Amino acid sequence: MRRYLVRRLAAFVATLFFVSVLVFVVVRVLPGDPALLIMGTEGSPEVAARLREAMGLNRAIPVQYADWLWRALRGDLGVSIQYDVPVARLIVSRLPVTLPLTLLAACLMSVTALPLGLYAATRHRRAGDYVAMVFSQIGIAIPSFWAGLLLILLFSVRLGWVQSGGFEGWSGGLWPGIRSLLLPAIALGLFQAAVLVRATRSAVLDVLREEYVRTARAKGVSEALVLGKHTLRNALVPIVTVAGIQLGQLMAGSIILESVFALPGLGRLALGAITARDLPVVQGVTLFVAACIVLINFAVDIAYVILDPRIRYD
């Protein structure tokens, strides 16, 4: 286990390094100049050139990277060009939106997908299975931004139950915060749930065909115990794999939904930064998200060991 952890840590550092180099090069090779974007079409190119110089963008790319890396290693991710605020502070300020949103969506995804997938598997090739699969198909087919707009139309415009967008913050208590994240979390979780239903169904079906399930049933074990203990636990390894990947996708999916719901989250920060060529922010957010995804994968690996004691990392 210790060797595994060391290996894992080394891979973590290597991934982040690789991502940082990639983003750095891509963003700088991309046509588009932050100074020009700040000045717009009516400013003078001379002023833009001076601004470029002051931002240190005229230096060679490797020099810029080395400078950035040296600062980043000491915990300084630079200052946003757009906002004039340290990047780290900017990222932290967006977490109270993005993290709860992702977690809420993940919860919604799990509580709908697992029972539904299990149900569909037990009703294999019967009406219940088909209904569940049709719902899943619809869920996959509907783009999340459209689902978001439909939800807004129904719950904010028609019924007036929740605000149409924006984020009220956590200062007013737990409920107002959750309320403003509920619709986007549903829209975000819907698609992922639809995918997870299918993964759950096929994983459970596989296990249901196993000999030990037949044995358990032959022994007279109750169906609930067969499904809950013998089947689901064994089916969870592939399900957790898919869910882990989806958790990463939820973070990516939030970019679009944060625009639809006007939420001040990490996704919109990244999108705005790319449009404005706010290089330090693009760099910082990408690194942060990459780190999160690596950590999620790590958590999935650990979950394997807990779920299936036969799995060992040596």
Next chain:
Amino acid sequence: MRLVRTLGLSAALVLGLLLSPAAAQAPRSVVVQTVTEPPGLDLTATPASATAAVVFYNIQEALVKVDRHGKLVPWLAERWHTTDNRNYTFFLKRGVRFHNGREMTAADVKYVFERAMNPETKHPYPGYYAAISDIIVRDDYTITFSLKSLNANFLLNLARQGSVIYPREAVDALKSEPMGTGPFKLAEWVRGDRIVLTRNPDYHVKGLPMLDRVVFRFIPDPNATLAALKAGDVDASLFGLGPEHVQELQKDARFQVIVGDTTNDVILATNNSRKPYADVGVRRAITYAIDKQDVLKGAMFGLGKILGSNVDPLNPYYIDVSGLMPYDPAKAKKLLVEAGYPNGFETVLKVAPQYYYTVRTGEIIVNHLAKVGVKVKIEQIEWGQWISRVWRDADYDLTIIGHAEAWDIANYANPKYYFRYDSAEFQNLFNASEVTLDDKARRELYVKMQRKLVEDAPAVWLYMHPRLVVAKKGIQGIWKDLPVPSADLSEVAWAK
């Protein structure tokens, strides 16, 4: 769930009781939607219209103001005088206080302009102040600007967004905490979500502002904006909706739709330094080939105004030249034959979908040009690329973009601007207009310039982008036209 509802209900009751005396009056706050979050709030560092929308006239003001009718009026300077058009003496309004409570004096004005003229500060428009040779403080309320040469735009330049007056001690925080003399103070900027302004109780204009609180919410998606309006979460959308939303909202009794004029002229620019557009015949042919009415109808649902040259209808020297080169495909074909393109040619139109109208307009123009044999390929590029490739490097054949700045005819006198239009005659007219102070003579020069532009067709001026505001019924005082890129909310109020 029931507990939550009961709690919520009693909280609402208590709140209602607390607020009941105020509830009898009209509400004193509005929530307005804007599309883009400002890239910093320092008007002396960014020309972004998103910054001007929040800061200009609301938080910071200038010596001279362009009012809602496009007229120059005295503002922080209550009057000025000049005998030779070379030395302007301004008399500052007394008792004007910055948001920190300190009174504005001539020394602040001197500091602001000297800072703008210093290249180190990277002010976006140093050119506006290039004519100033000296700034002399006579006393706390009197200041004289000496000019190196005559400058017909001097007063106008003092009214621009980059000429706002701020206290010297607040200069380092302008980007995130702008301070000024405006009717509102910055209360809070929740990055990514909203900017909140509160009433300045010491405002130098009696009775203003009418509101206690203004919230600018950033909602990038037009459909989300529409939903927020209908759900009652925002009171007005000042910039966010397109013409396709207007018809539906005009039928809705809850809203008022304001359609006005702007200084934003949407053009089809041709690269005058490139074949075949270096040939004036080809450029004229392109103009004749485009049915601007059809473009306006198709791309803008008929809202906006057809243009004939760069000068927009809000400009005092505007003349309607849109009929001088009317839609005439037969003539366009003839001109193309004369220019040596009897079978037309192939060309690329670069547009940036960041501005929705560019793509829509382009798609219609492609059809018009196809009818005279010009085969246009549309290439959509991202805004950052557009500004580097098209605007800076002039690496394009055709492009569509809106030029929002007022008084921007100077771009046509600059052969290095991305049109690459280089006419000595036009440049002479423009240079003369810059030093002609007599209004009648200057107007004549502007008329000549507009006619010259039509004749040379360095670009096709398609239409003026309309101002489209949707607000709840009962909100009064919103500017109808937009002669400056500001969202002046000082006179906005709810009807009693």
